[in-house]
Amino acid sequence: MSVNRIVVFAISLLFSAAILSAEEIAREPYNDRYCMTCHGVDGRGNEGVQAPRLAGMPAWYLQRQLKNFRAGIRGTHPQDIEGLAMQPMAAKLSDESIADIVAWVGSWETIAAERTIEGDAARGRNFYSACALCHGDNAEGNEAMGAPALAGQNDWYLLTQLKNFMAGYRGSHAEDIYGAQMRSMVNTLRNEAGIINVVAYINTLPR
Ligand code: HEC
Numbered sequence: 632m633s634v635n636r637i638v639v640f641a642i643s644l645l646f647s648a649a650i651l652s653a654e655e656i657a658r659e660p661y662n663d664r665y666c667m668t669c670h671g672v673d674g675r676g677n678e679g680v681q682a683p684r685l686a687g688m689p690a691w692y693l694q695r696q697l698k699n700f701r702a703g704i705r706g707t708h709p710q711d712i713e714g715l716a717m718q719p720m721a722a723k724l725s726d727e728s729i730a731d732i733v734a735w736v737g738s739w740e741t742i743a744a745e746r747t748i749e750g751d752a753a754r755g756r757n758f759y760s761a762c763a764l765c766h767g768d769n770a771e772g773n774e775a776m777g778a779p780a781l782a783g784q785n786d787w788y789l790l791t792q793l794k795n796f797m798a799g800y801r802g803s804h805a806e807d808i809y810g811a812q813m814r815s816m817v818n819t820l821r822n823e824a825g826i827i828n829v830v831a832y833i834n835t836l837p838r
């Protein structure tokens with residue numbers, strides 16, 4: 632083997648140990664390195680790469696998001712930096728591997744995320760009354776409305792998503808039916824202060 636070849640071989644080994652290609656995931660959806668590389672070893676979320684908590688996420692929501700990322704309905708807006716990181720991770724998943732991944736994530740222990748954001752929860756509470764209609768009084772989520780739980784999710788992630796909905800980075804794709812429903816509501820928060828305060832209120836709810 633020439634030195635060049637050895638270097639290339641060593642680099643490819645390094646890569647295969649660290650990350651898996653989408654084809655490998657599709658073949659091997661249970662490989663615990665894959666999703667956890669970004670979402671955290673226990674699926675608790677990882678602020679360093681802005682990947683949210685998956686543990687405890689219900690099957691119907693997980694499945695919709697993976698399919699939306701795969702179809703480019705989510706995670707393709709050029710300003711959606713974190714969504715753009717996730718989209719290729721779902722791009723080559725088959726229906727079967729999505730079903731496997733959803734069942735696998737469903738077997739993880741539910742772990743509430745740490746609280747990191749402070750704001751005026753009393754003001755946030757006033758805003759939240761409009762959200763409860765879909766997300767539930769305790770932000771526990773409501774499958775019939777297609778709205779996920781917010782309590783227990785990483786607060787920094789909720790903040791980014793609300794900003795993204797407000798800016799139209801998420802929820803503006805023509806086929807994003809559920810995202811559009813959320814987008815039509817987000818302006819009731821008015822501005823960034825409203826976003827911080829509603830997240831501060833969500834942080835007071837049981838989880
Ligand atoms: C390269 C890092 C990375 C990998 C690997 C990765 N993700 Fe993600 N994922 C992210 C980021 C970053 C986000 C946040 C996207 C956003 O802000 O819109 C995300 C978002 C998600 C969401 C949306 C959560 C929500 O509340 O809407 C789901 C579901 C998800 N990922 C599932 C998975 C699964 C399952 C795997 C393994 C097949 C996986 N991810 C692998 C980085 C990653």
Ligand code: HEC
Pocket residue numbers: 695758759761762763764765766776777778779781784789790792793809810812813816817819820829
């Ligand atoms: C009309 C119903 C409805 C109302 C009212 C509503 N939402 Fe949503 N919300 C949704 C739906 C549906 C989704 C899922 C969108 C998707 O599938 O991408 C969502 C998603 C979200 C997300 C992203 C969660 C995640 O895991 O990625 C956040 C954060 C959020 N909503 C916060 C709020 C807040 C705060 C309010 C009040 C200002 C609110 N929502 C009002 C329906 C609603």
